[in-house]
Amino acid sequence: MExxxxxxxxxxxxxxxxxxxxxxxxxxxxxxxxxxxxxxxVWAVNLITPLEKSIIWMQNGTGGVWxxxxxxxxxxxxxxxxxxxxxHLRLERVRLSEDAEQARxxxxxxxxxxxxxxxxxxxxxxxxxxxxxxxxxxxxxxSKDGVGQDMAVITAEGIxxxxxxxxxxxxxxxxxxxxxxxxGAILEKSRIQGVLRGTSAGQVxxxxxxxxxxxxxxxxxxxxxxxxxxxxxxxxxxxxxVNRTPETFLSVQIKPAANLSxxxxxxxxxxxxxxxxxxxxxxxxxxADILARRLPSVPEKPPETKTTPNTPKFDGxxxxxxxxxxxxxxxxxxxxxxxxxxxxxxIRKEPASKPAQSVGKVSDDPSGQPFTVTKPETAPAxxxxxxxxxx
Amino acid sequence: MPVTYTSNDQIxxxxxxxxxxxxxxxxxxxxxxxxxIRFPFFAIFxxxxxxxxxxxxxxxxxxxxxxxxxxxxLLQDSLSHQPIGLYGISKTVVGYGASSLGxxxxxxxxxxxxxMTFIFCVIHQFVYLVVAxxxxxxxxxxxxxHELGSASANAVLAVALFxxxxxxxxxx
Numbered sequence: 189m190e191x192x193x194x195x196x197x198x199x200x201x202x203x204x205x206x207x208x209x210x211x212x213x214x215x216x217x218x219x220x221x222x223x224x225x226x227x228x229x230v231w232a233v234n235l236i237t238p239l240e241k242s243i244i245w246m247q248n249g250t251g252g253v254w255x256x257x258x259x260x261x262x263x264x265x266x267x268x269x270x271x272x273x274x275x276h277l278r279l280e281r282v283r284l285s286e287d288a289e290q291a292r293x294x295x296x297x298x299x300x301x302x303x304x305x306x307x308x309x310x311x312x313x314x315x316x317x318x319x320x321x322x323x324x325x326x327x328x329x330x331s332k333d334g335v336g337q338d339m340a341v342i343t344a345e346g347i348x349x350x351x352x353x354x355x356x357x358x359x360x361x362x363x364x365x366x367x368x369x370x371x372g373a374i375l376e377k378s379r380i381q382g383v384l385r386g387t388s389a390g391q392v393x394x395x396x397x398x399x400x401x402x403x404x405x406x407x408x409x410x411x412x413x414x415x416x417x418x419x420x421x422x423x424x425x426x427x428x429x430v431n432r433t434p435e436t437f438l439s440v441q442i443k444p445a446a447n448l449s450x451x452x453x454x455x456x457x458x459x460x461x462x463x464x465x466x467x468x469x470x471x472x473x474x475x476a477d478i479l480a481r482r483l484p485s486v487p488e489k490p491p492e493t494k495t496t497p498n499t500p501k502f503d504g505x506x507x508x509x510x511x512x513x514x515x516x517x518x519x520x521x522x523x524x525x526x527x528x529x530x531x532x533x534x535i536r537k538e539p540a541s542k543p544a545q546s547v548g549k550v551s552d553d554p555s556g557q558p559f560t561v562t563k564p565e566t567a568p569a570x571x572x573x574x575x576x577x578x579x
Numbered sequence: 580m581p582v583t584y585t586s587n588d589q590i591x592x593x594x595x596x597x598x599x600x601x602x603x604x605x606x607x608x609x610x611x612x613x614x615x616i617r618f619p620f621f622a623i624f625x626x627x628x629x630x631x632x633x634x635x636x637x638x639x640x641x642x643x644x645x646x647x648x649x650x651x652x653l654l655q656d657s658l659s660h661q662p663i664g665l666y667g668i669s670k671t672v673v674g675y676g677a678s679s680l681g682x683x684x685x686x687x688x689x690x691x692x693x694x695m696t697f698i699f700c701v702i703h704q705f706v707y708l709v710v711a712x713x714x715x716x717x718x719x720x721x722x723x724x725h726e727l728g729s730a731s732a733n734a735v736l737a738v739a740l741f742x743x744x745x746x747x748x749x750x751x
Contacts, residue, residue: 198641202675205649206668210714213664217715225663232657235605240613315658318612319666320622320729321711321719322659326612352660362660367718388720449619 230355233326237358240314241328248312305419307459308342309333313451314358321388323366324349325451330357338417340457346423346445347371347411348454359456363448364424365390372414373424375407381414384424384442390449392425394440403430403440419460591687593637593748603744604630604651612658623729625700627651629737631670632699633744635677636686644681648674662715669706673699689738696737700730 193200216225311327329335331354339351341361349369352362362369365386373384373394380401382394397403407427413420423445431439595603607626614621631651635644652670656663677699680686686695704726711717 198645198675201642202645202671205645205671209649209653209664209667209671213662213668213710213714216662216664225657228653228663229657232654235654236609236612236658239609243613313616315612316615316622317659318608318615318627318655319659319661321707322661324660325616326658360660366660367720368660388718389722389725451616 229353233355233358233360237314237326237328240326241358244312244314244328305457305459306461307457308455309335309458311335311341311359311454311456313454317360323363323369323386323390323448324352325361325363327359327361327454327456328357329456330355330359332356334458335359335456336458340418340422340460341454342418342422342457343446343451343454345447346425347418348446348448348451350417351456361454364444365392365448370415371418371424372412373409374412375403375427376410377407378403381412382440384409392442392444394427394442395437397438397440399432399436399438401438403427403438405430409442419457592639592751594751595634595637595747595749599747600634603747604634604647604654608651608654608658611655623732624736625703625729625733626740627655627666628670628673628700628703629696629733629740630744631674632677632696632737633741635674636681636695637748639678639681641675641678641682644674644678645671646674648672661711661717665707665711665715668710669703672706673703676702689742692738692741693734697730697734700733701726704730 212225309329311329311333313325314328315326317324327335327341335351335354337351337354341348341350347364349361349363349366351359353360363386364371364384367386367388369384369386371384372381374381378401380397380403382397385393385395387393394403394409405427409424409426411418411420411422411424425442425444425446427440428443429441431441433439604627607630611624611626631644631648634647638644638647648670649667652665652667653663655666655670659666677695680695684691686692708719708721711719
């Protein structure tokens, strides 16, 4: 036996080393958490990343001196181009801000909650996993900087990935093109939802799209917010190719908006909040105030102006507050106010500011919102009653 | 370290300084992690694998070869997000195989090195895929055309890299 072990010593050692590693793999696979291999990873990261950080620091230093003080060719032309672009963007912003304001107002009325990125942290990509089959990168910010697990990592172009592991001064980011990643996504125009997954070749695919759906190449893809990692509406990329397969789902290849193979600076979303968007002129309102404005009531007295009565002012702002001639309205049969006395239908004055059709059901929202406005349940306004049959 | 003789030809056995034995694998892992973020095409190479093959062949000791491979592989595993041991097992096998080959063959000339590295790259990838799929259950796709291209690129790089690393060799 001893001779046998001596003779096959090397093979025995090989078997022992392999067995130990297989055992370690089995333990890691069995445990879902990261605790079993945490120590080894911390050592390895602390061994490699300081060197990466120092090289990035030196590179940025020398590159900054060269770019900012020496190599300034074409800067004037670039400055002119940028100024023109700013003018274009200003015009575009005015148009978009109107739309955004209207959308916020509607969201506020309907009680839609929206996720806002309230705080981000800029980080530098300092290294990769070193493996072609593991699509992850390391950034130079860690738990000491406020980075936490499962935080979204984005660039100005689009999403990049999520924080997988956090160390003291570095973090590992799992990219969206890794097979183990998953992002809730929605197509911008067709509003089809799917799950974004990576492949081992580093491609990004949109899964769970039924084959009877129509997906056009070039369509923009955004985050749906369903994964609880990425806020809704962030750009992901565009549809590059759609392959119809005999299977139930389409094979949709996505071209990521962010260049995942050449990442340098990224933003870590360290804080986000979910709230009903504020409307600038809305403020905090009580349900009673909304009711008072929307339900039929006595119109408010128009503000006294110094203008003479003979010169009426047809200003849009004051026109809404002016009393209008009363219109006869047939009350609902079940309405407590719809009483008929002496065969004479009571005449109700309509508010001048809001039309009668905008009256809706106002109720307390169980989700904690002060109120929700829904469509009116009653029938639309009836035509004026015929006077030949007074009862 | 014993000197091995094969076919009446003396085959040199080399050793390395401790700093070289530690820093060269560390530097290889560092470059493998750092360079792909600046030069994405570099991801096709596997510098830690080349260093494993070089040390295993030069030392011509199966035990030291497999231990070198295991340590380099585990370090590489620690930087990835996958379970630790995938590269460890692959490089252990390659380290053992390379040192076994080094005992029997003269692997000093460029042609032999080119062929040997190509074969060990394919073996490494095969073992990795078997372990990743069979033991861990990872959904790792295989594009063997890409793997063969990667093995060829690594083999070409190995010829140049081994020539540089030869300067650190010391006769045992």
